[in-house]
Amino acid sequence: MATRWKRRPEGSTWGDFGEDDQLGRLNLLTPAKLKAGIGEVTEGLSFCLSLPLDFPGGAVLNPRRHPPRLSPTLQDGCPCLNFPLARLDGRNTDVLSDDQVTLALQYSTQWDSFAHVGAFFDAMGNGVKEKVYYNGYRANEHVVGPRDYRPDGDVDVDGPYGAHALGVANMARKAIQGRAVLVDLKKHFGLERRYVGYQDLMRVLDADRITVTPGDMLVLRTGFTEVLVGMNREPDIEVLDRTASVLDGRDDALLQWITDSGVAAICADNYAVEGLPAQESTLGQRPALPLHQHCLFKLGVPLAELWWLADLADWLQARGRSAFLLTAPPLYLPGAVGSPVTPVATV
Numbered sequence: 001m002a003t004r005w006k007r008r009p010e011g012s013t014w015g016d017f018g019e020d021d022q023l024g025r026l027n028l029l030t031p032a033k034l035k036a037g038i039g040e041v042t043e044g045l046s047f048c049l050s051l052p053l054d055f056p057g058g059a060v061l062n063p064r065r066h067p068p069r070l071s072p073t074l075q076d077g078c079p080c081l082n083f084p085l086a087r088l089d090g091r092n093t094d095v096l097s098d099d100q101v102t103l104a105l106q107y108s109t110q111w112d113s114f115a116h117v118g119a120f121f122d123a124m125g126n127g128v129k130e131k132v133y134y135n136g137y138r139a140n141e142h143v144v145g146p147r148d149y150r151p152d153g154d155v156d157v158d159g160p161y162g163a164h165a166l167g168v169a170n171m172a173r174k175a176i177q178g179r180a181v182l183v184d185l186k187k188h189f190g191l192e193r194r195y196v197g198y199q200d201l202m203r204v205l206d207a208d209r210i211t212v213t214p215g216d217m218l219v220l221r222t223g224f225t226e227v228l229v230g231m232n233r234e235p236d237i238e239v240l241d242r243t244a245s246v247l248d249g250r251d252d253a254l255l256q257w258i259t260d261s262g263v264a265a266i267c268a269d270n271y272a273v274e275g276l277p278a279q280e281s282t283l284g285q286r287p288a289l290p291l292h293q294h295c296l297f298k299l300g301v302p303l304a305e306l307w308w309l310a311d312l313a314d315w316l317q318a319r320g321r322s323a324f325l326l327t328a329p330p331l332y333l334p335g336a337v338g339s340p341v342t343p344v345a346t347v
Contacts, residue, residue, distance in 0.1 A: 004136030005123035011259060012298040014135045021135055022170045024114060024300015028215035028264045029178040036215075037179035037325035041346050047312040049328075049343035050109040051225060056306070057233025061240070061271050065104040067233075073098045105168075106338035111330045112303040113171060115143045115163035115337045117292040134300050137165045143337075162335025171302065171339075172332035178264065180326035180345070181216050184208070184313050185245040186223035194245045195275045198253035210322045214262025217326050221309040222246070224270035229308075246275035249291030258291075259299060266295065267304035267328070267343070304328070304341065312345045321347070 008014035017027045059066050072079040076088070081099065085092035106112070118133035131139035140148050140157050142165035148155045185196060188204050205212070212218060222244035228235060247268075248254060258266070266273055274291035287293040295301035316322055325346040330339030 004138065005132075006125045007123065008136070009119075009121060009298050011256075013300050014298075017300070019135075021300070022114070022137075022166050023174055024134060024302070025215075025262070025264045026171065026174050026176065026300070026302065028262060029174065029176065030215065033178045033215040033264075037177065040179060040323045041325050043347050045315075045347050047315070047345040047347070049307045049309060049312065049345055050341065051229065051306060051308050053103070053108045053340055055108050055225075055233060056228050056235045057231070058235060060235050060237040062106075065107045067107065068101050068103040070099055070101050073100050103340070105331075105333075105336055105340060106305075107340075109306050109308065109341055109343070110304060111168060111171060111328070111339050111341050112292070112296060112305070113163065113166055113168045113330075113337055113339070114296050114300060114302065115166040116303075117289055117296045118143070119287065119293055119297050132297075133166055134297055135166075142166065160335075163337050164335065167334065168330040168336045168339040169332055169334045172329050175329045176217075176265070177325070177327045177329070179213075179216050180219050180267075180324055181210055181212055181322050182219045182221060182309065182313055182316055182324070183210060183322070184221045184317060186221055186226075186313075187317065189245050191223050191227065191244055193242045193275075195248040195251075195279055196245045196254075197248040197251035198257055201254065201257070208322060212261050212263060215264050216262075216323075217265040217267060217328075218261075218263045219307070219309065219326070220245075220247075220266070220268040220270075220273070221313040222268065222270045223310075224268075225306060225308050226269075226310050228306075240271075244270055246270055247273055247291055248279060249274040249287075249289065249294070250279045255291070255294045258295065258301065263301060265302045265304065267307055267326075269307045269309045271305055273303050273305060304343075307343060312347075315347065 054067050072081040081097045083096045085094040114134035120129040121132045122129050123132050143163050224244035227243050328343035330341050
């Protein structure tokens with residue numbers, strides 16, 4: 001029992017890593033696990049696993065998220081791009097460029113922190129469901145927004161706003177690095193949309209002789225970003241909605257495997273990792289994002305989306321390999337819920 005909760009969600013890891021834990025299963029990225037990742041490096045080759053951050057283009061994947069907007073900073077009211085410092089001091093011979101960006105932090109290749117998805121949950125066992133995040137952290141106490149949305153009417157909230165707990169800064173301090181295994185769903189299922197459940201995943205692991213051990217980061221290649229990149233920043237949402245495999249978040253056996261496997265993180269080249277909309281097989285109240293809720297809210301398993309995996313996957317497949325060293329810290333940006341990331345695979 002912790003001070004923030006008297007009951008925890010069934011099957012969750014709340015409290016397992018400490019009352020005030022904010023890393024979840026990233027705690028399994030131990031020195032031994034990092035050494036195991038380093039042990040997978042035989043060639044000294046590195047692969048960039050990020051898209052250009054102005055992909056996908058437009059806002060069709062998520063209407064809240066828009067492409068980055070670059071602009072120069074200002075020097076004495078003048079745009080600082082090709083700015084001659086001689087204008088300030090005639091003796092200077094320098095030409096200066098300096099810029100800034102307005103960026104949706106989960107627009108392109110990204111990490112989701114545990115502050116990204118919570119749930120209404122009766123953490124105090126008093127019959128009242130509150131807005132709660134991993135390990136019992138609370139909305140508008142630890143994850144603070146400008147408004148508290150309530151059934152009896154919205155209430156404005158005083159700042160400062162942001163994720164004062166569970167944000168990406170914790171993940172950056174952890175300096176995410178360790179052994180990862182790539183599972184190539186595209187190789188087995190092609191580019192047609194398929195909701196991949198437990199049985200599908202087990203068949204792939206068996207066929208490719210892949211062993212997932214506790215603390216590994218699971219990396220899923222579906223081919224989604226390969227189709228997306230071919231659209232050259234003009235994404236066709238009707239095509240993308242039919243493209244590539246997604247995990248079936250309604251498959252209880254798959255969710256239980258994620259629990260039992262001990263994976264430290266799940267990274268995918270598709271949008272959202274799981275299928276949206278989730279398959280409807282239950283009645284009554286249920287999460288719209290069942291895999292997100294299972295991983296981010298219950299287990300403390302961070303999710304990553306829209307990675308570029310084609311080059312790495314082809315290289316590993318040609319050599320009969322699946323494991324590699326993954327280095328993927330997010331931006332060290334206090335208060336942020338999500339973050340762009342430039343993951344690096346080393347083989």
